[in-house]
Amino acid sequence: MTSILIFAGESDELDRQAVSLAASLGPVEVASVGPTKIGGVEKAWQIEHPILSDYAPEAIAESLAQLVGQGMPSAVIAAGTERNNEVMAHLAALLDLPLATNVLTVSAEGDDWHLTRVRWGGSLIEEATLSAFLKLLTVAPHSQPAWEESKAATPEIFEPELAEELGRTRVRERVTVDEGISLTTAPVIVSGGRGVGSAEGFAALEELAGLLGGAVGCSRVVTNNGWRSHRDQVGQTGTRVAPHLYVACGISGAIQHWVGMMAAKNVLAINTDPEAPMVTKADYAVIGDLHEVLPAIISEIRRRQGTM
Numbered sequence: 458m459t460s461i462l463i464f465a466g467e468s469d470e471l472d473r474q475a476v477s478l479a480a481s482l483g484p485v486e487v488a489s490v491g492p493t494k495i496g497g498v499e500k501a502w503q504i505e506h507p508i509l510s511d512y513a514p515e516a517i518a519e520s521l522a523q524l525v526g527q528g529m530p531s532a533v534i535a536a537g538t539e540r541n542n543e544v545m546a547h548l549a550a551l552l553d554l555p556l557a558t559n560v561l562t563v564s565a566e567g568d569d570w571h572l573t574r575v576r577w578g579g580s581l582i583e584e585a586t587l588s589a590f591l592k593l594l595t596v597a598p599h600s601q602p603a604w605e606e607s608k609a610a611t612p613e614i615f616e617p618e619l620a621e622e623l624g625r626t627r628v629r630e631r632v633t634v635d636e637g638i639s640l641t642t643a644p645v646i647v648s649g650g651r652g653v654g655s656a657e658g659f660a661a662l663e664e665l666a667g668l669l670g671g672a673v674g675c676s677r678v679v680t681n682n683g684w685r686s687h688r689d690q691v692g693q694t695g696t697r698v699a700p701h702l703y704v705a706c707g708i709s710g711a712i713q714h715w716v717g718m719m720a721a722k723n724v725l726a727i728n729t730d731p732e733a734p735m736v737t738k739a740d741y742a743v744i745g746d747l748h749e750v751l752p753a754i755i756s757e758i759r760r761r762q763g764t765m
Contacts, residue, residue, distance in 0.1 A: 459531040460499055464521060465489040466544065467512075471536035475596040476604035479534050482565055488524055488615070490517060497606025502615045509619075512540060513627030518547030520617040525552070525591065527615075532570075532592035542595055554589050559597040575600075599699040599720030638672045640691065645671030646700045648691055648718070649679060652707015652728065652747055656684040661751040662706060668758050674698065676714050692717035706747045710735025727751070 461479045465472040465487050472487075476495060479485045487495050488502040490509045495501070502524060508516045521533060521544070533548065535541040537559045549556035559575040561582070570587040575597045587594065640646060647666040649659055659673065666673045674691040675684070691698055693713040703721035708714060710726070710733055718724070726739035727747045736742045743750050 459529070460484045460486045461532045461534060462521075462525065462528070462530040463487045463495075463498075464517075464533060464535040464541065464544065465493045465495055466535055466541040467538060468536060469494055470603055471538060471596075471598050473603035473605075474599070474601040475534050475536045477601040478560070478563060478596050479532070480604065482563060483531065486528070486530065487610075488521065490520075492612065495604065495606075496608040496610060497604065498610055501610040501612040503612035504615050504617065506617055506619050508621075508624040508627070511628040513624055514540070514543045514547050515626050516619050516623040517544050518551055519619055519623055520615070521548050522551045523617045524615055530591070532594070534592075535595050537595035537597050545593055545595055549593050552591065552593075554591055554593055555587065557585065557587050557592075557594040560594045561597050561600045563594075570594075598697060638670070640672050640674055640689070640696045640698050643670075643672035643698075643700055645669040645702045645704070646674045646691070646698055646718070646721075647671055647704045647706065648674035648676070648708060649685075649706045649747075650676040650708030650714075651678045653679070653684070654707075654748075658748070659685065661748070661755065665704070665751055665755055665758075668755065668762070669702075671700070671702075674718075676708050676711075705735050705739065706751065708735050709733045710738060 461483050463476050463479055463485055472495060476485055485498045486500040487493055487498050488504060490504050492503060493501060504520045535545055542558050545556055557572055557574055561573045564571045570592055572585045572587055574583050576583045647662045649662050653659055662673050673689060675689045677690055677692055679685050680687050680690045693716045695717055697717045699720035701722045703718050703724045705726045724739040726735045726742045727750050728736050729746060731744050
């Protein structure tokens with residue numbers, strides 16, 4: 458059976474989710490720029506070239522095209538991150554093939570693959586058929602369980618022939634940011650919306666997040682009002698997150714925000730409106746004023762931790 462090639466781009470967790478989907482369709486090979494931790498696959502390719510010292514989408518796509526020409530897999534699949542979608546778009550253009558992005562499910566029937574995929578920022582689920590001799594697709598983040606096999610295969614080095622101009626678009630310099638828990642890595646996110654009322658109102662959210670080892674997020678209306686930075690925004694036009702617990706404080710739950718946090722394992726909504734979309738979709742809800750509820754939660758946590 459022809460193998461499926463996974464491009465392992467930048468996120469080990471999301472790459473493993475892509476492998477899970479691919480493994481249901483056939484034997485899997487993995488290609489990465491540099492080493493990869495993914496194991497339990499037929500073969501691992503380690504792509505090496507001086508141009509690929511950092512992210513260079515045109516050069517990576519050309520490398521994948523050459524690797525495809527050498528092995529002729531039935532598909533090339535990657536996690537649906539912004540960078541991977543860019544690389545896969547370049548690959549599709551090089552090979553003059555269609556690309557399906559943010560795929561949720563795949564069923565193969567003969568030469569055609571029947572897909573469901575996320576469109577319009579998560580507000581629409583599309584059913585589509587992908588017909589091509591080589592299928593190109595990316596997997597919607599947090600839509601699959603992560604591939605758990607960790608015994609990595611010994612990689613085979615692949616050295617593509619790359620023209621110098623393929624390095625015209627690449628990362629040349631990086632700026633170090635403050636270390637700490639981010640929205641994408643936090644196990645708990647305490648997020649606030651219009652109901653928080655002001656920038657000062659986020660002090661209680663910051664305190665609760667600190668006690669829980671989490672991070673603080675917010676809705677778009679909060680950033681529009683200037684209460685928080687855009688880097689804290691969760692949603693379609695912000696960051697997509699998948700914490701173990703998402704605490705939504707005073708957030709109505711518009712579809713644009715729900716798209717950004719719907720992969721959370723558990724959702725706790727704190728709101729005065731029992732009919733708010735966030736409340737009706739949440740796993741747990743507290744109907745009340747968040748300015749009274751949050752101090753009570755904080756007090757109880759501190760009591761149990763013995764830090765009162």
